[in-house]
Amino acid sequence: MREEKQIIHMDQDAFFVSVEIRKNDTLKGKPIIIGGTSDRGVVSSCSYEARKYGVHAAMPSRMAKLLCPHAVFIRGSMDAYSEASHEITAIIKERVPLFEKASIDEHYIDMTGMDRFHGCMKYAHELRETIMKELKLPISFGLSVNKTVAKMATNECKPDGEKNVGQPDVVPFLNPLSIRKIPGLGEKTFIKLSDMGIKKIFTLAQIHPDHMNALLGKSGLQLLQKAKGIDNSPVIPYTEQKSIGTQCTFKADTIDVGTINNLITSMVMDIAFQLRKKNKLAACITVTIRYSNFEDVTKQAVIPYTSLDNVLIEKAKDLFRQVYTKRMLLRLVGVRLSSLVNGFEQIDMYSESTTQYNLVQAMDKIRNRYGDKAVTRASVMDLDI
Structure with a gap:
């Protein structure tokens, strides 16, 4: 019998903002917007307090100012964010058998087979606690049977959360979610499916593969697999030689x-x-x-x-x-x-x-x-x- 995978997805909470708060704790609890402040500036990241006003990444800074005029605008420092990213990766590298650095602020960890030595959920919790204690940076994680579901679990429990979605819970977890929650589903595809009445993952998962292939081609079939909680993509070992x-x-x-x-x-x-x-x-x-x-x-x-x-x-x-x-x-x-x-x-x-x-x-x-x-x-x- 094939062993069930145990994949952890760890993602920093509002990473750039968190690094700024680590440098200046008086910013904690305030609406913070990272990005350019000129008329042509763009929001790079924002705190959860700013998101409550409708501010989001890639929004023009001018619009963000209108939505949240009392926000603290910070131009940001990629040097500081890169250094913090390396610090996080160093801690993970020391403590897990196999991991992939998916972006500057997120990692996938393959803990398959490690349950016999220590529970994966317990281990992930302890790793998260270590990162927060040593680096003073908030982080959330999702644990599941593949990368797609693990990432979606993380997104559902952020900020400052932990979520375990075992194999029996995958379909019940996915079904009520909006198709917008599926990683990699772009805005054009979302609009196209929504116009057809396909707004929930449950509905998407019922579509016949031939119909999805005719509708969106190969990417449609991949999307259908994700909607069913299927993702065979491996955790790619992170190496500095990449x-x-x-x-x-x-x-x-x-x-x-x-x-x-x-x-x-x-x-x-x-x-x-x-x-x-x-x-x-x-x-x-x-x-x-x-x-x-x-x-x-x-x-x-x-x-x-x-x-x-x-x-x-x-x-x-x-x-x-x-x-x-x-x-x-x-x-x-x-x-x-x-x-x-x-x-x-x-x-x-x-x-x-x-x-x-x-x-x-x-x-x-x-x-x-x-x-x-x-x-x-x-x-x-x-x-x-």
Whole structure:
């Protein structure tokens, strides 16, 4: 008989807000909005007190001010949030057999088979208590038979909650919920199904697979499986080696620093674009060089989670300056981004302007339509090394 899976989904409660409260406990209990404060600013995160007024992530800051004029607006610090994320991951890594870092503030943990040693619910509770005690950050978790139901259990018990949905309880737990609660169900699909009268998971689960396939294709069949509480996706082991990168061997060994810097710019733009296509953020960047005598030298740096070209280009060039210490000819240079997590760049929130973010978005649209090399910076157009 196949062993029943035991999957824990842990998610920080209003993560960015919680980090700000940890720095300044006078903010506790107040409506807090993290994000840009300009007319074109966007809400990145908000406290549960602010959510009571209808404020939510991705809302224009101007509208948030109208809904909750007495809220405390904070621009935020991705450095602080990235550091807190690493702290949480370090605690989990020490205490569980297998985990996946799904985003900057959520983790999946596979505890299958561990019930014979200690109850999974008890263990998850103790892990949650440890995180809250050591890091002073609130967190909730759901425990169930797969990732989808575990995540939905977490969402139903937030904030500051714990919920266990065993196999016999999966269908009764899911049936009364809105289809909007299903992870991965987008706004367009929600509207389409709602217009057909499909608003509850119970109704969705009754639809014949052929009809769902005709309606939404492969994604429709996956959605139907989730509505029935079925999800066979594994917890993917988290490793710091998870990365994306590229390197270039020169046609002839060179000492032309200007050209190499332009090459680094081009390389970073390419891999940052690939990063954004996969909806990923990186927290580590590595630059490698190879001298003409085949000596390899590597330098890396931990950075706030990002996928923006100019941030990564600046850091890559800085690492190159640090690593290139011998005035010898070079035959190779490489750039790699690692410590990847799922997520999107926070708009108009930190040192990056809305203009810069919009520029990256516009360039990505052109690349997606006309190819990866359709648009680039003028400084890298004539590279031939």
